Amino acid sequence: MSYENLAGRTAVVTGAASGIGEAVARRLAAEGARVALFARRADRLEAIAGKIRAEGGEALVVAADVTDDASVEAARDRVHETFGPVDLVVNNAGVMLPNPVDDGRLDEWQRMIDTNVTGVLRVVRAFTADLVAAAAEGRTADLVNVSSIGAHAVFPTYAVYGATKAAVTFLSQSLRSEFGPRDVRVTNIEPGLTDTELKNHVDSEELSGQLDGMVEAIGTLAAAEVADVVAYVSSRPRHVNLRQIMVLPTRQA
8 A cells, every 4th residue: 555645755764774664664765755774783774775775765874873872963964964854753773671670680771771762862852853844844744653562561571671662652642742733743653563673682592482472372563564554654644643553463462
């Protein structure tokens, strides 16, 4: 299915090196948007950008680390130099590191907070002026934050990950009160089990096995199916804001 209102737009997608981010970047480019791909793995981004260009799309590779202030600011400047101002931001970069809280893995907690929460805020800070200006000019402006079903559902050993995603969900709701009156849409998307690289971050064989068992019993969404949701919400008429979408495999409670 093809969506209107995406051609000619300028998008930033974080965590674009794989999974949902890659799928979103490719989908938006296929719909005619110029897409800046943000991630740390520049070589992987180059391969994805090559696919986008081969399909007739426009893509810019931007090696960026959302946990680093200077990196995000330099990435913003690179986008401005090449594509100009942005009117669509997809905050997708994230990391999932489950372990029992009594393991005391402060290193993992800090990494998840820096990436999943503060990383989102850094990107919002970098592009707020662009989004507000686009809306003021009568154009469609979107901030899409990819959260998780983990913001609501309780899974043992996923407490800190779930807490970071709950923060993203609440942040998205709150930002609507600041951005909505200025015609900037904010959408929070909460996918359930999705086939991405997140499962590869799990460093415990026991927890990895539990996750595999859930996947076998429930099934997963494809990253492209979540990307379709992002394309859909971003392509609605500018006065229509789909503020919250939870998308799950049918068997997931």
